Amino acid sequence: MSRRIPASTIRRLSHYLRSLEDIEGEGRETVSSEELADRGQTTAAQVRKDLSHFGSFGKRGLGYRVDELRVRLLEILGVDRVWKVALIGAGRIGSALFEYPAFESRGYECVAIVDADPEKIGAMWGALRIRPPEEIESLIGSLGIELFILAVPAQAAQQITDRAVGAGIKGILNFAPIRLKVPSHVAVEDVNLVMQLEALSFAITQRG
Amino acid sequence: MSRRIPASTIRRLSHYLRSLEDIEGEGRETVSSEELADRGQTTAAQVRKDLSHFGSFGKRGLGYRVDELRVRLLEILGVDRVWKVALIGAGRIGSALFEYPAFESRGYECVAIVDADPEKIGAMWGALRIRPPEEIESLIGSLGIELFILAVPAQAAQQITDRAVGAGIKGILNFAPIRLKVPSHVAVEDVNLVMQLEALSFAITQRG
Numbered sequence: 001m002s003r004r005i006p007a008s009t010i011r012r013l014s015h016y017l018r019s020l021e022d023i024e025g026e027g028r029e030t031v032s033s034e035e036l037a038d039r040g041q042t043t044a045a046q047v048r049k050d051l052s053h054f055g056s057f058g059k060r061g062l063g064y065r066v067d068e069l070r071v072r073l074l075e076i077l078g079v080d081r082v083w084k085v086a087l088i089g090a091g092r093i094g095s096a097l098f099e100y101p102a103f104e105s106r107g108y109e110c111v112a113i114v115d116a117d118p119e120k121i122g123a124m125w126g127a128l129r130i131r132p133p134e135e136i137e138s139l140i141g142s143l144g145i146e147l148f149i150l151a152v153p154a155q156a157a158q159q160i161t162d163r164a165v166g167a168g169i170k171g172i173l174n175f176a177p178i179r180l181k182v183p184s185h186v187a188v189e190d191v192n193l194v195m196q197l198e199a200l201s202f203a204i205t206q207r208g
Numbered sequence: 209m210s211r212r213i214p215a216s217t218i219r220r221l222s223h224y225l226r227s228l229e230d231i232e233g234e235g236r237e238t239v240s241s242e243e244l245a246d247r248g249q250t251t252a253a254q255v256r257k258d259l260s261h262f263g264s265f266g267k268r269g270l271g272y273r274v275d276e277l278r279v280r281l282l283e284i285l286g287v288d289r290v291w292k293v294a295l296i297g298a299g300r301i302g303s304a305l306f307e308y309p310a311f312e313s314r315g316y317e318c319v320a321i322v323d324a325d326p327e328k329i330g331a332m333w334g335a336l337r338i339r340p341p342e343e344i345e346s347l348i349g350s351l352g353i354e355l356f357i358l359a360v361p362a363q364a365a366q367q368i369t370d371r372a373v374g375a376g377i378k379g380i381l382n383f384a385p386i387r388l389k390v391p392s393h394v395a396v397e398d399v400n401l402v403m404q405l406e407a408l409s410f411a412i413t414q415r416g
Contacts, residue, residue, distance in 0.1 A: 078413030171408035200379035205286030
């Protein structure tokens with residue numbers, strides 16, 4: 001099924017989930033596709049189309065039940081459970097990510113930190129001891145790690161990825177500025193802040 | 209023109225630029241659309257289609273001249289010049305971003321840092337003194353700031369954005385987990401790492 005769902009749809013589902021949480025926090029029990037559209041800066045038709053990929057929700061004229069749709073979106077996005085995550089790379093970006101509270105609140109639990117720097121290996125970050133790259137396979141296996149947050153230099157990224165894939169990793173949030181080569185069953189999301197700045201300067205330049 | 213160019217195309221243009229820089233570093237003068245496709249994990253037809261938005265490049269059977277296409281992509285992406293950037297929010301993410309060398313290498317020059325915390329205001333980061341939010345308008349005007357990197361808590365983000373827009377900001381790289389409301393002439397790129405993790409867990413869940 002995932003093959004047919006565009007990335008923009010998935011992103012909107014995440015937005016709808018946040019809106020539903022806000023609306024539930026306001027103590028309300030139903031919401032219209034118009035209001036979800038308004039909060040997500042899209043159209044009511046788009047909301048209905050996005051949700052239609054995953055079954056039938058809501059009643060014409062009555063809208064959606066907030067708790068029901070919220071729980072269903074948690075399931076669809078796979079965040080109705082805990083995901084074990086390893087942080088690979090204990091540099092500046094790794095450090096900022098490690099202390100980022102939003103990850104854990106959504107069920108992404110960092111259970112291991114890996115770095116190649118001998119001066120960092122063995123250091124404690126919170127309750128976790130920084131491990132050397134040689135332990136990647138055993139950490140994945142023994143801790144049930146499914147996701148990597150990869151914050152290492154470009155030249156190290158593919159080699160670490162190959163080892164993680166061999167050991168059964170399922171998804172990678174990639175901060176290294178390269179396109180990782182992975183088999184089709186492994187999901188990759190690239191975070192490339194320079195490219196996002198380029199998208200801004202592109203938009204401004206073409207507009208001007 | 210920017211209205212008609214999809215975000216995925218812009219991202220591929222950034223990838224082509226990186227590939228061209230690598231190829232130029234290898235001392236080569238021409239490249240085929242097939243090779244650009246291969247390095248960018250797309251198809252040759254897609255490469256030709258992406259570039260066709262911006263004019264006529266390359267010769268059938270001869271490929272593209274590397275230096276010519278590289279310079280043209282710099283122009284198209286608007287990175288053939290320096291962009292003055294302000295970092296708004298001197299927290300953990302702001303700190304990691306400030307020391308991120310890739311920004312400056314691409315012409316994004318941080319010329320101001322702003323934070324609301326009285327304990328941070330006045331501190332020096334490199335050659336820059338952290339300024340209070342009250343100075344946002346005067347900083348934009350006096351320093352010619354066009355881009356904001358917005359790394360502040362969600363509840364502060366819209367108010368700061370409104371002031372920046374009023375003072376003439378043109379683009380915002382937004383780390384706050386909200387959808388900023390801006391007029392259509394202001395470009396926004398959202399960085400939402402939790403949503404990118406959700407895209408991973410979605411892909412793995414739907415696949416499983």
